[in-house]
Amino acid sequence: MSTIQRSANAIRMLAVDAIQKAKSGHPGAPMGMADIATVLWQQFYQHNPGNPKWANRDRFVLSNGHASMLQYALLHLSGYDLPVEELKQFRQLHSKTPGHPEYGYTEGVETTTGPLGAGIANAVGMAIAEKTLAGQFNREGFPLVDHYTYCFLGDGCLMEGISHEACSLAGTLGLGKLVAFWDDNGISIDGHVEGWFTDNTPARFEAYGWHVIKDIDGHDEAALKAAIEVAQSVTDKPTLICCKTLIGFGSPNKSGSHDCHGSPLGDDEVAEVRKQLDWPYAPFEVPEDVYAQWDANEKGAEAEAQWNKLFEEYAAAYPDLAKSFKRRVIEQALPADFNEKADAFVRQCQADMQDMATRKASQNAIGFFANQLPEIIGGSADLAGSNLTLWPQAKGLQDDAAGNYIFYGVREFGMSAIMNGIALHGGFIPFGATFLMFMEYARNAVRMAALMKAKSIFVYTHDSIGQGEDGPTHQPIEQLANLRLTPNLTTWRPCDTVEAAEAWRQALVKQDGPSALVFTRQGTKTQARSESQLADVAKGGYVLKDCAGKADIVLIATGSEVSLAVDAATALGEQGVGARVVSMPSTEQFDAQSAEYKLSVLPAGTVKLAVEAAHTDFWYKYVGLDGDVVGMQTFGESAPGGELLKHFGFTVDNVVAKAKALLA
Numbered sequence: 244m245s246t247i248q249r250s251a252n253a254i255r256m257l258a259v260d261a262i263q264k265a266k267s268g269h270p271g272a273p274m275g276m277a278d279i280a281t282v283l284w285q286q287f288y289q290h291n292p293g294n295p296k297w298a299n300r301d302r303f304v305l306s307n308g309h310a311s312m313l314q315y316a317l318l319h320l321s322g323y324d325l326p327v328e329e330l331k332q333f334r335q336l337h338s339k340t341p342g343h344p345e346y347g348y349t350e351g352v353e354t355t356t357g358p359l360g361a362g363i364a365n366a367v368g369m370a371i372a373e374k375t376l377a378g379q380f381n382r383e384g385f386p387l388v389d390h391y392t393y394c395f396l397g398d399g400c401l402m403e404g405i406s407h408e409a410c411s412l413a414g415t416l417g418l419g420k421l422v423a424f425w426d427d428n429g430i431s432i433d434g435h436v437e438g439w440f441t442d443n444t445p446a447r448f449e450a451y452g453w454h455v456i457k458d459i460d461g462h463d464e465a466a467l468k469a470a471i472e473v474a475q476s477v478t479d480k481p482t483l484i485c486c487k488t489l490i491g492f493g494s495p496n497k498s499g500s501h502d503c504h505g506s507p508l509g510d511d512e513v514a515e516v517r518k519q520l521d522w523p524y525a526p527f528e529v530p531e532d533v534y535a536q537w538d539a540n541e542k543g544a545e546a547e548a549q550w551n552k553l554f555e556e557y558a559a560a561y562p563d564l565a566k567s568f569k570r571r572v573i574e575q576a577l578p579a580d581f582n583e584k585a586d587a588f589v590r591q592c593q594a595d596m597q598d599m600a601t602r603k604a605s606q607n608a609i610g611f612f613a614n615q616l617p618e619i620i621g622g623s624a625d626l627a628g629s630n631l632t633l634w635p636q637a638k639g640l641q642d643d644a645a646g647n648y649i650f651y652g653v654r655e656f657g658m659s660a661i662m663n664g665i666a667l668h669g670g671f672i673p674f675g676a677t678f679l680m681f682m683e684y685a686r687n688a689v690r691m692a693a694l695m696k697a698k699s700i701f702v703y704t705h706d707s708i709g710q711g712e713d714g715p716t717h718q719p720i721e722q723l724a725n726l727r728l729t730p731n732l733t734t735w736r737p738c739d740t741v742e743a744a745e746a747w748r749q750a751l752v753k754q755d756g757p758s759a760l761v762f763t764r765q766g767t768k769t770q771a772r773s774e775s776q777l778a779d780v781a782k783g784g785y786v787l788k789d790c791a792g793k794a795d796i797v798l799i800a801t802g803s804e805v806s807l808a809v810d811a812a813t814a815l816g817e818q819g820v821g822a823r824v825v826s827m828p829s830t831e832q833f834d835a836q837s838a839e840y841k842l843s844v845l846p847a848g849t850v851k852l853a854v855e856a857a858h859t860d861f862w863y864k865y866v867g868l869d870g871d872v873v874g875m876q877t878f879g880e881s882a883p884g885g886e887l888l889k890h891f892g893f894t895v896d897n898v899v900a901k902a903k904a905l906l907a
Contacts, residue, residue, distance in 0.1 A: 265334040283471065306362025311341070314352065320529070394422070398436050455482070490503060577751065585615075624651045632702065666698045
């Protein structure tokens with residue numbers, strides 16, 4: 244048995260043993276892909292287990308994330324901080340080896356995978372980040388950014404529509420440092436795939452503009468090595484290596500069958516696997532010579548040391564670029580003077596008092612912040628002129644490898660998952676835009692960003708029935724509640740230029756998760772604020788307009804409805820009713836404030852009425868059972884936005900009537 248075969252069998256048996264001990268898991272893919280993984284990781288993969296965050300490491304994405312024990316075995320054997328005790332705790336509470344790879348749980352795991360197809364889209368994002376960073380920083384003789392993104396994917400990933408969205412764009416952008424390995428084993432959970440998956444996958448990827456290497460024996464070391472070498476020689480196209488494998492390789496009675504896809508093999512079959520693979524060792528035991536073959540610490544440390552030497556020389560030749568690279572990529576920090584400049588911009592927005600749609604206010608903010616932060620990389624899903632995401636210095640990647648803007652085409656889901664890959668790669672803060680309604684197409688990627696606490700900024704415009712004539716298919720109702728109920732995601736729906744600028748600032752400074760910035764199509768009126776009110780915008784909710792003495796009622800509003808609430812409060816005051824107006828652009832940010840502050844804004848015992856052109860139910864957490872909500876409980880209609888707002892009760896008269904009814 245060759246050294247490579249023994250190394251691969253170590254993966255197989257660690258996977259089999261961990262899954263058997265856990266009494267759940269997916270042994271088939273780790274057993275089938277072990278040879279591919281061994282050749283890639285031992286002969287090509289550039290990484291340093293001693294520093295999993297080394298900037299110029301290759302990225303590895305396991306898109307078929309149910310094969311997680313393959314990745315855990317690779318990390319353990321290579322020398323990462325993943326001891327065998329953690330493998331024994333596979334799928335157990337608080338272990339570093341959860342059922343699917345989870346970013347932030349396990350050193351060396353670059354992205355959370357599980358929803359099939361999402362991983363290949365993340366990998367496309369990582370490859371975009373690599374190519375664009377290289378365009379921005381590399382200079383002749385200094386290949387500072389020079390690494391690959393490798394992705395394993397299965398039939399299920401290719402069936403998912405997101406794989407089309409992402410891989411189509413990858414071909415268009417010519418991502419030559421992206422290499423994907425298709426585990427062509429012909430098996431999914433329901434059995435042999437011929438009944439539901441007969442695509443000509445090589446032809447499909449050739450049509451995307453990929454370089455395709457067909458019919459590689461996924462258990463042949465020489466064939467795999469040659470295929471990877473050819474893939475690396477093609478620099479203007481991503482490569483798909485089509486690997487014919489046997490699912491459950493090494494299992495005498497279950498290989499080639501869906502029986503080994505998602506269930507432990509059973510004690511008797513595990514014993515047979517040991518015989519078949521000539522692995523006469525106890526569960527979780529790996530011989531020292533196999534560990535020595537796998538250990539990548541010395542090789543990785545040497546590779547990083549060589550790169551560090553290159554960086555020192557680069558810094559001497561290009562000190563400003565080196566300083567920027569260190570801040571953006573290694574430290575992933577904002578400039579020291581960022582908040583000072585952001586404060587000045589927010590104050591200028593307040594001083595200018597310009598009335599405009601908040602999508603336009605967002606565009607102004609993008610223009611300002613992108614000039615401060617070259618790491619901002621924007622984009623839109625074929626709606627740049629509607630989302631208003633372009634700014635004067637925007638340069639499309641299709642024209643300039645050192646650009647800062649991605650024309651994603653009509654690919655909302657792909658865009659969002661690609662953004663996550665860009666964010667996880669490092670060196671960039673990505674934003675991508677579409678209509679709020681079409682967040683639905685991308686929902687899983689938004690949730691994955693929140694799960695991973697990735698710093699993606701999701702920009703959504705046309706945020707309500709105020710969108711108007713396009714009708715209910717384009718008018719969001721329940722989407723704001725969906726976003727606000729997502730853990731780790733901070734949602735902002737600003738009412739004017741000032742809140743829009745602050746929303747962008749807060750999204751850029753946030754370090755522990757994504758943000759959703761939600762903007763209007765229709766115009767809004769900039770509100771007057773005192774110095775203290777201006778400072779309180781960042782708290783997510785604050786008193787925008789108050790009455791003399793104790794308020795009889797508190798009106799809570801967001802976005803374009805804030806102006807309505809202010810006008811209603813004025814009308815109530817003229818009728819002898821004291822009304823306070825609270826603008827709450829970010830409920831999550833407000834909820835994070837102290838109890839004392841929150842009660843100062845929303846006093847206990849005071850009647851509350853929320854006003855928002857979205858689903859009513861979310862707001863009862865603030866208004867209580869004795870309060871009320873002016874909102875939506877049906878879908879919209881097709882008509883001019885102003886008419887719709889009036890039709891559905893977003894008028895001063897209706898808000899006043901609701902308020903007085905609560906006080907009666």
